Amino acid sequence: MQPLRNVRTSRAGVSGLVVALLTIALILSMPGPARAATTYTPTGGAVSFVSSGLSFTDIEAAQTVSCGSLNLYGTVSSSGTSRAYGADMVALSQMGSGICNQSLCGPVTTTPVGTWTLAITGDWTSWSVWPARLKNVRLSLSCAGCTFRLTGVINGTFHTSTQRFAPVWGASGLVVDAAVPPSGAMCVTLDILAGDTIEVGGSWTSMSSSVAISNP
CATH class of the missing domain: 1.20.5 (Single alpha-helices involved in coiled-coils or other helix-helix interfaces)
Incomplete structure (x- = not known):
């Protein structure tokens, strides 16, 4: 047996x-998330990301700069060409100064520095929603008696159906830049310190040509 x-x-x-x-x-x-991809392909042309309800909050100091306008303009890089997740898809080389305000120090001159970029960082998480990141972010802020700079990235999602980039809740990836430390008596009053983490509220939506994303 x-x-x-x-x-x-x-x-x-x-x-x-x-x-x-x-x-x-x-x-x-x-297809889709059942088999994770490593690359993506954006297609599109010129984009104009218009801000809505934008704000920058120093989480540790509990101080917020609210912006009525801080728009970003650029072009899809190498439209139709596949690239690795995290590689740039839009170069935002044209940016205007923001119209912003802070409750204690009043009007805030908010000036983007350099060229920001937008990238997709992974597979879509739900229909038309992709994890995304604004990179190379540098933003100088100055109000009465306080000047400082934010630097880093803004993590979020890009919705291809609405063409909207929405930052994550909580710490975004931006910090108060230690290389350009806060200066001025009002910065002491506001308790803004180098290394503080920044929450970004609101969103940016492209009002021009649409950006489409596919795999691979």
Whole structure:
């Protein structure tokens, strides 16, 4: 009877192997998040990201700069060309000064510095919603008696259906720049210190040509 038990064992092993192979084949054939991609392809042309309800809050100091306008303009880089997640898809090389205000120090001159970029950082998380990041962000702020700069990234999501970039809740990836430390008596009053983390509220929506995203 021993050989019979061995035959059953062999058949069970073969059956299990077939099921495993079929499962792997099914997963590999599925689109979207079931099979994680490593690259993406943006298509589009000139974009104009108009801000809405934008604000920058120093989380540790509990102080907020609210902006009625801080728009970003640029162009999709190498439209139709695949690239790795995290690689830039839009270069935002044209930016206007913001119209902003702070409750204690009044009007705030808010000036973007350099060229910001926008990138997709991973597979879509729900229909038309992709994890995204504004990179190379540098933003100089100055009000009566206080000057400082924000630097880093703004993590968020890009919605292809609405063309809207929405920052994450809480710490965004921006910090008060230690290389350009806060200066002025009002910065002491506001308790703004180098290294403080920044929450970004509101959103930016492209009002010009649409940006489409596909895999790979």
